[in-house]
Amino acid sequence: MEITIIGTGNMGKAIGHNLEMGNDVTYVDSTHPATSFGNIVVLAVPYGALDSIVDQYGDQLVGKVVIDITNPLNFDTWDELQVPADSSAAAELQAKLPNSKVLKAFNTNFAGTLSSGKVGDTTTTVLIAGDDDAAKKSLATALEASPLQTMDAGSLKRAREMEAVGFLQMKLAASKQISWNGGFGINK
Numbered sequence: 001m002e003i004t005i006i007g008t009g010n011m012g013k014a015i016g017h018n019l020e021m022g023n024d025v026t027y028v029d030s031t032h033p034a035t036s037f038g039n040i041v042v043l044a045v046p047y048g049a050l051d052s053i054v055d056q057y058g059d060q061l062v063g064k065v066v067i068d069i070t071n072p073l074n075f076d077t078w079d080e081l082q083v084p085a086d087s088s089a090a091a092e093l094q095a096k097l098p099n100s101k102v103l104k105a106f107n108t109n110f111a112g113t114l115s116s117g118k119v120g121d122t123t124t125t126v127l128i129a130g131d132d133d134a135a136k137k138s139l140a141t142a143l144e145a146s147p148l149q150t151m152d153a154g155s156l157k158r159a160r161e162m163e164a165v166g167f168l169q170m171k172l173a174a175s176k177q178i179s180w181n182g183g184f185g186i187n188k
């Protein structure tokens with residue numbers, strides 16, 4: 001599968017490490033703009049960068065599976081998300097990209113757990129939420145050769161719960177009660 005990752009920071013690298021197993025992955029950063037995109041496009045950028053990416057690449061993302069991985073925290077207060085409680089960054093992104101298939105994924109996984117494939121002794125699970133079943137299946141298939149486990153978290157509405165989990169996990173790590181390489185694991 002051809003996959004493009006926008007953003008080459010902690011998450012872009014950790015997600016790319018897994019997707020490179022069995023797929024053709026290309027990377028885009030602010031100094032190397034994209035000329036074409038794979039069928040799956042991972043937006044490994046801060047929440048605040050999503051609007052500029054929509055402005056810059058919206059037309060080229062038509063028909064693509066677009067992965068939102070953001071945790072839209074208010075980093076001034078660390079006390080709230082920047083999206084309404086009944087919405088999510090992913091739902092906002094889908095509204096701005098109505099002709100793309102937006103998925104929420106990876107936001108509940110710290111980068112270290114994607115690189116190692118483990119949360120403690122448990123296999124790292126990537127939750128995937130979205131309204132298009134084929135799009136969710138394509139991401140799960142793209143990760144099949146990686147050590148990660150995937151799980152269908154339901155419709156894109158579930159992105160708000162995933163963002164709440166991501167927020168809580170960050171609070172636990174910021175207060176040093178868990179490691180930035182730890183967090184929530186899922187056992188079947």
Ligand SMILES: NC(=O)c1ccc[n+]([C@@H]2O[C@H](COP(=O)([O-])OP(=O)(O)OC[C@H]3O[C@@H](n4cnc5c(N)ncnc54)[C@H](OP(=O)(O)O)[C@@H]3O)[C@@H](O)[C@H]2O)c1
Binds near residue numbers: 006007071072109112
């Ligand atoms: N780190 C984690 O463990 C973790 C876990 C779950 C979710 N997340 C989410 O993952 C996202 C990325 O986090 P991160 O830790 O990887 O951050 P990071 O290390 O700071 O990397 C962010 C990347 O985004 C790029 N970027 C920013 N604006 C851009 C634009 N307009 N066009 C292209 N690239 C742009 C930056 O490139 P330049 O430096 O060139 O601008 C940088 O490569 C965030 O939304 C975060 O909430 C992170």
